[in-house]
Amino acid sequence: MSTTKFELQRNSFGKLILTNEAGEVFEGVVPVRAFPIQSPLVGISMVLTDGREVAWINELSDLSDNSRTLVMEELEGREFMPEISHIKGVSSFAVPCTWSVSTDRGETDFVLKGDEDIRRIGATSLLITDNHGIQFLIRDMFEIDKHSRKILDRFL
Known part of the structure; x- marks a missing residue:
């Protein structure tokens, strides 16, 4: 087309x-x-x-x-879909928990209500929805830094 x-x-x-x-x-x-x-x-x-x-x-x-x-x-x-570049930390590995992240729109904290709020999009992308319905994108979970990947692995 x-x-x-x-x-x-x-x-x-x-x-x-x-x-x-x-x-x-x-x-x-x-x-x-x-x-x-x-x-x-x-x-x-x-x-x-x-x-x-x-x-x-x-x-x-x-x-x-x-x-x-x-x-x-x-x-x-x-459209408002901040892209996560680094996960600084999480308050707990049990949900609900607070995530501290760096995005292309700045630093922020959000609450992850449940594991089901992390969805795979394609082979490498993740869509994370916070407790207010804001969606955060991780474009490639294999290219994110080692510290962030280690945190992600606990939730996937």
């Missing part, structure tokens, strides 16, 4: 307006990633609030600089 030809702009209310090749105008479109963890820059659908797809982005690099910037801004505003 190839990228649909379109242009994007924002209206005065901050909503995205998409104009396709045929000149049709769609207001309030939002980008939705098809594969948010494994391939975040590939396969993005532009959908209306009713869920109807009006454009497809095969790769973000297919877009003009302006459109790419608007899509990325919108995705960053809608």
Whole structure:
């Protein structure tokens, strides 16, 4: 599937307006990633609030600089999934317990309610959900530092 030809702009209310090749105008479109963890820059659908797809982005690099910037801004505003780079420590190896971690968004502590809140995504990725429903990503559990891996091993 190839990228649909379109242009994007924002209206005065901050909503995205998409104009396709045929000149049709769609207001309030939002980008939705098809594969948010494994391939975040590939396969993005532009959908209306009713869920109807009006454009497809095969790769973000297919877009003009302006459109790419608007899509990325919108995705960053809608998605919040900090990526854990280091596990500093846990309060206990029994759940519930408090995890102290370093992420791409800074240092934080969160409560892990149960072992079921750590889910494998693919062969190497983990998704950890805290007691407030915030999801933290470990992109590759085999590439994380030795100390963090040792802690993870106790929960997997």
